[in-house]
Amino acid sequence: MGLKTPLYDTHVQQGAKIVDFGGWDMPLHYGSQIEEHHAVRRDAGMFDVSHMCIVDLTGGRVREFLRHLLANDVGRLKTFGKALYSCMLLPNGGVIDDLIVYYLSETWYRMVVNAGTRDKDLAWIRRHALDFDVTVVERKELAMIAVQGPNARRKAALLLMPEQQAAVLELKPFFGAAFGSWFVARTGYTGEDGFEIMLPAADAADAWNRLRAQGVAPAGLGARDTLRLEAGMNLYGNDMDENFHPLESGLTWTVAFEPTDRDFIGREALERAQRESGRELVGLLLEDRGVLRSHQKVLVGGGTVAGLSGEVTSGTFSPTLNRSIALARVPKTSQPTVQVDIRGKLHAARIVKPSFVRHGKSLIDIS
Amino acid sequence: MSNKIPSDLKYTKSHEWVRQAENGTLEIGITDHAQSALGDLVFVEVPDVGRALSAGEACAVVESVKAASDVYSPLAGKVVANNDALSAKPELLNEDPYGAGWLFRLQGSGPLDAASFMNASAYESFLAEESK
Numbered sequence: 198m199g200l201k202t203p204l205y206d207t208h209v210q211q212g213a214k215i216v217d218f219g220g221w222d223m224p225l226h227y228g229s230q231i232e233e234h235h236a237v238r239r240d241a242g243m244f245d246v247s248h249m250c251i252v253d254l255t256g257g258r259v260r261e262f263l264r265h266l267l268a269n270d271v272g273r274l275k276t277f278g279k280a281l282y283s284c285m286l287l288p289n290g291g292v293i294d295d296l297i298v299y300y301l302s303e304t305w306y307r308m309v310v311n312a313g314t315r316d317k318d319l320a321w322i323r324r325h326a327l328d329f330d331v332t333v334v335e336r337k338e339l340a341m342i343a344v345q346g347p348n349a350r351r352k353a354a355l356l357l358m359p360e361q362q363a364a365v366l367e368l369k370p371f372f373g374a375a376f377g378s379w380f381v382a383r384t385g386y387t388g389e390d391g392f393e394i395m396l397p398a399a400d401a402a403d404a405w406n407r408l409r410a411q412g413v414a415p416a417g418l419g420a421r422d423t424l425r426l427e428a429g430m431n432l433y434g435n436d437m438d439e440n441f442h443p444l445e446s447g448l449t450w451t452v453a454f455e456p457t458d459r460d461f462i463g464r465e466a467l468e469r470a471q472r473e474s475g476r477e478l479v480g481l482l483l484e485d486r487g488v489l490r491s492h493q494k495v496l497v498g499g500g501t502v503a504g505l506s507g508e509v510t511s512g513t514f515s516p517t518l519n520r521s522i523a524l525a526r527v528p529k530t531s532q533p534t535v536q537v538d539i540r541g542k543l544h545a546a547r548i549v550k551p552s553f554v555r556h557g558k559s560l561i562d563i564s
Numbered sequence: 565m566s567n568k569i570p571s572d573l574k575y576t577k578s579h580e581w582v583r584q585a586e587n588g589t590l591e592i593g594i595t596d597h598a599q600s601a602l603g604d605l606v607f608v609e610v611p612d613v614g615r616a617l618s619a620g621e622a623c624a625v626v627e628s629v630k631a632a633s634d635v636y637s638p639l640a641g642k643v644v645a646n647n648d649a650l651s652a653k654p655e656l657l658n659e660d661p662y663g664a665g666w667l668f669r670l671q672g673s674g675p676l677d678a679a680s681f682m683n684a685s686a687y688e689s690f691l692a693e694e695s696k
Contacts, residue, residue, distance in 0.1 A: 230629050231604040419603070423629060486651065488607050488627045514606035514629050521607075540625070540632075 198222065202247035203340045203398035207405055211415055219313035221248040224417040234423050234516045236414035237387055238557045241346035241353075243405065243413045244421050248312040251336040251395060252322065255305045262329035263298065263306060265461055266322065268443060270453035274300035278372045280384055283451055285310075285321070286463030290442035290470060294318050295433055295451075297384060299373050307380070309341075309393075311433050325462075340401035344413060345391035345424075347557060350383070352411040353392050356404055357381075365392075386421065388428025388555045423513050426522060429480060429551030435491055436478060436510040436524050444470050445526060447478035447551060474529050476507065480551035481523040481535065482561060485544045488514050489523035494538040495546075497530045505530075509537065517554045518563050524551055568596070570662050574676050575687035576638050581662065582676060585669065589644055590676075593666040594626060594635060594657070597691055602628040605654040610646035610668050617641060617670065619680075624667050626657065638681070641670035 199222040208215065213224035224245065226233060236242040254263070263271040269283030279300050285293045294314045299307040310318045323333050344353040354362045361376050368374060370390075373382030380395040396404060409415065422432070429447075431437055437446035444452070444467060452467060453459070483489050489512030497505045507527030515522045523546070527535060536543040549561045573581045579598035583591040599605065607627040617623050617637040624635035646668040650656055657665035682690060 225630075226603065229604055231606075419629060486607060487609075488632065490632065514627070516629070 200248070202245055203401040204245045204247060204342075204405055207402045208245065208415070211409075213415070213417060216418070218248070218418055221312060223248060224415070226417040226419045227415050230417065230419035230423070231516045233414055233416035233420035237346045237389055237416060237420065237424055238517055238554070239347070241344060241349040241391075241411075241413045242416035242420065243349075243408050244343040244345070244416050244418075245340075245401075245405070246343050246393070247340040247398070247401065249341055250310045250312060250315040250318065251339050251341065252308045252310065252319070253305065253334045253336055254308060254322075254326070254331050255334075256326075256329065256331040257304060258329040259304055259306055259331050262326060262331045264459055265329075266325055267296075267298065268452045268461055268463055268467070270456075270459060270461075271298060271300065271306065272456075272459070273453065276372075277301060278368075278374050280371045280373060280382060284437075284443050284448055285318070286442070286461075286467075287439060288462055288466065290444075290463045290466035291439035292433070292437045292441065292443060292446065292448075293321055293439060295431065295437070295448070299382065301375075313434060336395075338398055339395045340398045341393060341395050342401065342404060342408070343385055343387075343391065343393045344408060345385045345387040345389045346413075347390060349389065349391035349413070352408065352413050353381075353394065355411060356394075356407055368392075386428075386430055387424040388430070388552070389424075390556070422511075423516055426511055426513050426524065427515050427517055427554035429524070429553060431478075431524070432511055436526075441526070442467060442470050445476040445478065447524070476526050477529050478510065478524055478526050478551070480549040480553060480561075481509070481512075481525050481537070481546040482518075482549050482553075482563065483521040483523070483537070483544060483546045484534075487539050487544055488512065488521045489537060489539070489546070495525045495527050496536040496538070496543070497527050498532055507535075515553060517557075518559055518561075520563055522553050569684045569688055571684040573662065574638075574681035574683065575690075576636070576681065577690065578636050580635060580638050582638050582681065583666075584676070588671070589669045590639070590641065590672045591666050591669050592635075592638060593661060595687075596661045598633075599626075599658050599661045599665070602626060602633060603630050604628055605657050608647075608650040608654045608657060608667070610648075610650065611637075611643045613643050613646055615643045617643065626654075635667060637670070639670070639672055639676070641672040643668050644671050645669040
């Protein structure tokens, strides 16, 4: 038996197929993964993401600490409640984890890190926090529900007191705010608008059921994966890990090299990597029928030149595009297409920008 | 989940079913249990007509959003028909695994021997055993 979130019994009652996910018993789907996917793109769906790790960081030097710990620069956060996506790197540039950090006050930041990396993340953060007198507290007593889709915010706002509803609907993208013991942020992992709600575990089942009564569809990890891949968002452990740096993981945009005097862990290694051509993470659209899957071999330039091969890091069938899409790490190339080895046969795939779908609409030409 | 296992079919341990058709051919598909375990199917590849298959040969692929899975020919024979409709509508296999979701038909080389195949009640016990 694995670890269970406060919503586990609710999932089972609502017909979830439960699978192990990094030691957690989590819902894969509640009947049809594809219908759950469409519910999020077209209306509203909700995910139990209570397995993720919420960490509060407090202290007089917390900003200075995070400017050292993270590859993105919390110095960019000027307004309370604003969120920032960042990698946390090893000195050699390898990605320990990707995370979201919220700027809550001059002395308080909240970070959300992946479930599967919880122990190593906390050990790393605590080790470095010592030098900055920063206190690190894991908020295990909080559950988290992501409500996503074009109608998600309107439906989720109804969970709050009437006087709070206007305020939560005014939250701008990538901002969060406290509402009593709840923290609501306009963030997500689907390419749709929505909220991520952190709330006391005791409130979780009631909130979930009230959302369901509003027509918000319970959605499992299966739909979460197809949605995030359509949105071109990386999954830790698939698309990046400690063996790859952000510049070859499609995450260059998350590394703040400016200002040049900010000494963050991994900077030196990334500055060296910037000068090498190397590999990059690209989006792939399969031209044929079939399904791209992680670890399939990708041949660049006809595959005749030794060393010109890469690998699919995440692949799936895209329910929105009705085609197979993938993220792949390949040697940098100017070729428009590559060949992917699917069970011993080569299939053509087109290189595209990895944002395949946003706000319910295709961003690539699939004709 | 539906537990209906048609009594007129034979079953394999790898969750294929075999129907003895009137003209001596054998129709092959995957069971309701198999489609349900795979989830929403998005791609089905069936063997070409004319292909000679040996017993146990991987000859078709069913892919769901989650994973790809091989289908094995339950016995030796030559493919005399395949279900083209699945290429445009793989979900037929989820909706009707024992009917519209059939995969291919074989001209078999011999009778279905009892040692290699289960009847419906044996398959039902096999599923119960597997889920323990």
